Amino acid sequence: MASEPLPRGGTIGILGGGQLGRMLAQAAAKLGFQTCVLAPEADSPAFAVSGSHIVAGYDDAEAFKALAARCDVVTFEFENVSAEALGILEGAVRIAPPRRALEVTQDRLLEKRFVDSLGLATAPWAPVDGAHALEDALASLVGQDGDSPMFLKLARQGYDGKGQLRIGGLSDLGKAQDWLGEKAAVLEKAVSFEIELSVIAVRAYGGAMAFYDVPRNTHRGGVLHESLVPAPVSDEIRSQARSYARQIAEALDYVGVIAVEMFLVREGGGPRLLVNEIAPRVHNSGHWTIEACAVSQFENHIRAVAGWPLGATDRHADARMVNLLGSDVDHALALLRENPARSLHLYGKREARAGRKMGHYVELTLLRDS
Amino acid sequence: MASEPLPRGGTIGILGGGQLGRMLAQAAAKLGFQTCVLAPEADSPAFAVSGSHIVAGYDDAEAFKALAARCDVVTFEFENVSAEALGILEGAVRIAPPRRALEVTQDRLLEKRFVDSLGLATAPWAPVDGAHALEDALASLVGQDGDSPMFLKLARQGYDGKGQLRIGGLSDLGKAQDWLGEKAAVLEKAVSFEIELSVIAVRAYGGAMAFYDVPRNTHRGGVLHESLVPAPVSDEIRSQARSYARQIAEALDYVGVIAVEMFLVREGGGPRLLVNEIAPRVHNSGHWTIEACAVSQFENHIRAVAGWPLGATDRHADARMVNLLGSDVDHALALLRENPARSLHLYGKREARAGRKMGHYVELTLLRDS
Numbered sequence: 229m230a231s232e233p234l235p236r237g238g239t240i241g242i243l244g245g246g247q248l249g250r251m252l253a254q255a256a257a258k259l260g261f262q263t264c265v266l267a268p269e270a271d272s273p274a275f276a277v278s279g280s281h282i283v284a285g286y287d288d289a290e291a292f293k294a295l296a297a298r299c300d301v302v303t304f305e306f307e308n309v310s311a312e313a314l315g316i317l318e319g320a321v322r323i324a325p326p327r328r329a330l331e332v333t334q335d336r337l338l339e340k341r342f343v344d345s346l347g348l349a350t351a352p353w354a355p356v357d358g359a360h361a362l363e364d365a366l367a368s369l370v371g372q373d374g375d376s377p378m379f380l381k382l383a384r385q386g387y388d389g390k391g392q393l394r395i396g397g398l399s400d401l402g403k404a405q406d407w408l409g410e411k412a413a414v415l416e417k418a419v420s421f422e423i424e425l426s427v428i429a430v431r432a433y434g435g436a437m438a439f440y441d442v443p444r445n446t447h448r449g450g451v452l453h454e455s456l457v458p459a460p461v462s463d464e465i466r467s468q469a470r471s472y473a474r475q476i477a478e479a480l481d482y483v484g485v486i487a488v489e490m491f492l493v494r495e496g497g498g499p500r501l502l503v504n505e506i507a508p509r510v511h512n513s514g515h516w517t518i519e520a521c522a523v524s525q526f527e528n529h530i531r532a533v534a535g536w537p538l539g540a541t542d543r544h545a546d547a548r549m550v551n552l553l554g555s556d557v558d559h560a561l562a563l564l565r566e567n568p569a570r571s572l573h574l575y576g577k578r579e580a581r582a583g584r585k586m587g588h589y590v591e592l593t594l595l596r597d598s
Numbered sequence: 599m600a601s602e603p604l605p606r607g608g609t610i611g612i613l614g615g616g617q618l619g620r621m622l623a624q625a626a627a628k629l630g631f632q633t634c635v636l637a638p639e640a641d642s643p644a645f646a647v648s649g650s651h652i653v654a655g656y657d658d659a660e661a662f663k664a665l666a667a668r669c670d671v672v673t674f675e676f677e678n679v680s681a682e683a684l685g686i687l688e689g690a691v692r693i694a695p696p697r698r699a700l701e702v703t704q705d706r707l708l709e710k711r712f713v714d715s716l717g718l719a720t721a722p723w724a725p726v727d728g729a730h731a732l733e734d735a736l737a738s739l740v741g742q743d744g745d746s747p748m749f750l751k752l753a754r755q756g757y758d759g760k761g762q763l764r765i766g767g768l769s770d771l772g773k774a775q776d777w778l779g780e781k782a783a784v785l786e787k788a789v790s791f792e793i794e795l796s797v798i799a800v801r802a803y804g805g806a807m808a809f810y811d812v813p814r815n816t817h818r819g820g821v822l823h824e825s826l827v828p829a830p831v832s833d834e835i836r837s838q839a840r841s842y843a844r845q846i847a848e849a850l851d852y853v854g855v856i857a858v859e860m861f862l863v864r865e866g867g868g869p870r871l872l873v874n875e876i877a878p879r880v881h882n883s884g885h886w887t888i889e890a891c892a893v894s895q896f897e898n899h900i901r902a903v904a905g906w907p908l909g910a911t912d913r914h915a916d917a918r919m920v921n922l923l924g925s926d927v928d929h930a931l932a933l934l935r936e937n938p939a940r941s942l943h944l945y946g947k948r949e950a951r952a953g954r955k956m957g958h959y960v961e962l963t964l965l966r967d968s
Contacts (some may be wrong), residue, residue: 233931236927236930237944237946239946254624254627254628255948256644257620257624257647258624258942258943258944259942259943259944259945260648260944260946260957261645261946262946275649275651276627276632276648276649277624277627277647278646278647279645279647301857350648353862356783402688409616409661462797500813519892520681521888522938522939522940522941522962523938523939523941531934536830536931536934536937537938539933539934539940539941540938540939542657542939543943544914544962544964545914560606561603561906561907564901564906564907564909565907567909568892568893568907568908568909569892569893569909569910569912570892570909571892571893571909572626572628572629572644573628573629574606574607574629574630576607576627576630576631576632577630579605585658588632592892592914594914594965595964
C-alpha cells in the first residue's frame with residue numbers, strides 16, 4: 229500500500245460531517261493540512277472548521293469523483309459507505325482505512341464471521357436471514373427454560389443502540405418477527421458483563437501500531453455516557469485487549485485509528501474478554517485523548533492516513549469523558565462554572581434534539597508518583 | 599460594560615487572519631461558537647478553520663459594518679487597527695478588548711506614557727518627534743562617553759523586530775536621522791537584561807483575572823525563538839510580574855487575554871522587572887498553554903470576550919515551545935520522528951519565506967511530586 233507521506237499542506241478528504249469529522253478536520257488543520265468534507269446536511273458540524281466541503285448524499289457518484297479529484301487521501305468519519313462509493317473512491321484516490329475494513333464492519337454478519345475467523349471470543353450469536361429464520365436462530369441460543377435475553381441487531385445501518393431490539397426469549401418471537409421483516413440480522417445472546425471496555429489503536433501504512441490506554445465505557449439507553457481511563461482491569465486484561473485489537477487491525481491490513489469495543493465477563497473461571505463491535509474510525513470513547521495525551525486519536529488518525537509518523541499515545545493524566553446529549557447542553561455554562569478545569573467541547577449543532585450528541589467534557593486527574 | 603454571556607452557537611468576529619486568528623477560531627469552534635474572520639489576504643491561515651470570512655483591508659469601512667452585522671462580539675488578532683475602524687465597530691457591536699487598549703498599545707509613545715503613569719519601570723526612554731528631535735533625545739539618554747547602545751523604534755506599526763533600528767550612540771546620529779525621517783518614534787536605552795519574560799493573563803468583563811505561569815522567552819533576530827516554562831526566576835519575581843500585568847489590565851478595563859513582555863535586570867541591588875511591551879491579544883509566548891494547561895490562552899480569550907466563565911490556567915506540565923520560521927518547516931517530519939511526543943502546529947501557510955512564522959512545536963515534561 230502506498231506510504232509516501234502527504235506533502236505539507238496536502239488535502240485530506242473526510243466522508244461524514246458530524247462531530248467526528250469535525251474533530252478530524254481540526255486535527256488535520258493543526259498539522260497544516262487542508263480538508264474537504266463531504267456530507268449530506270448543509271449545516272454539517274464539520275463544515276464550519278474545514279476549508280472546503282461538498283454537500284452531497286453518500287450515494288452521489290459525481291460528488292465522490294469531485295472529492296477524489298480534490299484530495300491526496302480520503303478517510304471516513306463512519307463506516308456506512310456504500311460499496312459503490314468505495315469503489316469510485318478507491319479507483320481515483322488513496323483511501324484509508326482500506327475498503328475491506330469498511331465493508332467488514334458495516335455489516336454485522338460479516339463482522340461477526342470475521343471475528344470468529346480470528347479465533348477471538350464474542351457473545352454467542354446466530355445469523356438471521358429475515359423473520360422466517362428467527363425461530364430456529366432463537367432455539368439455537370436460548371437456555372433450557374426457553375427464556376434468555378437477546379439482542380436482535382440489523383446487519384446494516386445500526387449504531388448507538390439504533391437498529392436493534394432487545395427480546396426476552398422465545399416468548400417474544402412474534403414481536404421480533406414483526407420488527408425484523410425480511411431484513412438480515414444477527415441474533416446475539418445478552419451477556420452479563422462486568423464492564424465494557426474499548427481499545428483505541430492506530431496503525432501506520434508500514435504496520436507500526438500504537439495503543440491508547442483502555443477506558444471503561446458506561447452506556448445509557450444504548451448511547452455512550454462516560455469513558456473513564458484507566459479502566460479498573462488488570463494488566464493482563466489490558467494487554468489481552470490490545471492483543472485482540474492488534475490481531476483485528478493486522479488481519480484488515482488497517483491504516484488509521486480503529487476502535488474495538490469489548491465486554492469483560494467472568495464465567496466460572498477467571499475474567500475474559502468478548503469482542504463486541506469494531507469501529508473503523510476514531511471513536512467516542514477516545515475523546516479524552518485530546519486532553520490527556522500528547523497526540524490525540526484524531527491527530528494520530530490524520531498522521532496515519534497521511535503517512536506521517538505516528539505520535540505518542542501515552543497518557544499524562546487520568547481522564548473522565550462525559551457526553552452531553554440533547555438538553556444536557558443547556559447546562560454548559562454551569563458545568564464550566566462548577567469546575568474551571570473542565571474541558572468543554574460543543575459541536576456547533578443548532579437543534580438539541582433528545583438523545584443527540586451535542587458535545588462532551590473531559591476532566592483530568594494528574595498522574596503523580598506514589 | 600456588557601457582560602451578558604454569548605448564547606450557545608453565537609458568532610465571534612476576529613480581525614486578522616494569521617496564526618493567532620487561526621488558533622482563536624479553533625478555540626471558538628471547540629466551544630461551539632461560529633466565527634467570521636476579516637483579513638486582507640485571500641489565503642489567510644484563519645479562513646480555513648472558520649465558518650465564514652470577509653476578504654477586506656483594515657481600512658474598509660463597509661467591510662467592518664458587514665462584520666459587525668454578522669457577529670455578537672468582535673475581537674482582534676493584533677493591535678494595528680485604525681481608530682476609524684474601531685469607531686465603526688464600537689458603534690455597531692460589542693468589541694473586546696476595549697478600544698482604549700488597542701489605541702494605547704498600537705502607539706509606542708502612548709504605551710510608554712501609559713506604563714510610566716502606572717509607576718511601572720521601563721528601560722530609560724525619550725520621545726522623538728522626527729529626525730530633527732533625535733539629537734536632543736540621544737543626548738538625554740547617552741552616558742558620559744556619548745556611546746551607549748539604543749533602539750530607535752517607530753511609534754507605529756512595529757512588531758517582531760520590524761520598525762526598529764539599533765544604534766550605537768551619538769556617533770550613529772546621521773544614519774538614524776536618515777532612517778527615521780519625519781516619523782514619530784521612541785528612543786530606548788538598550789538594557790542589559792538577564793532574561794526576557796512574559797505574563798499571559800486573562801481578564802473577564804466583571805474584572806476577574808487569571809494568570810498563566812511566566813515563560814522565559816529567547817529571541818533570535820528580534821523574533822521569538824523559544825518560550826520555556828517555568829522561567830528560572832524566584833516566586834517574588836513571578837508574583838511581581840503578575841502584579842504588573844494586573845495593574846496594566848485593570849487600568850485599561852481590559853477584557854480578554856493580554857500579554858506583557860518584561861526584562862529581568864540586575865543593577866546594583868537585587869533583580870527587578872522592566873516592562874518592555876504590551877500586546878492586547880493572545881501571544882506567541884503563550885502557545886504552550888494549548889498542551890500544558892486545561893484551558894489554553896486561545897480558549898480563555900474566547901471565553902472572556904464571550905462573557906463565559908474563565909477556565910483554569912494551571913500547568914500540568916513543564917513546557918518548551920519552539921517557533922518554526924521559514925525553511926525550518928521543511929524539517930517537520932524529522933521533528934516528529936525524533937520525538938513522537940512532540941506536538942506540532944503548522945499554520946497552513948504555503949510560502950515558507952525567510953523569517954515567516956510557519957508553525958511551532960511544544961514539548962512537555964510532566965510534573966512529578968518530588
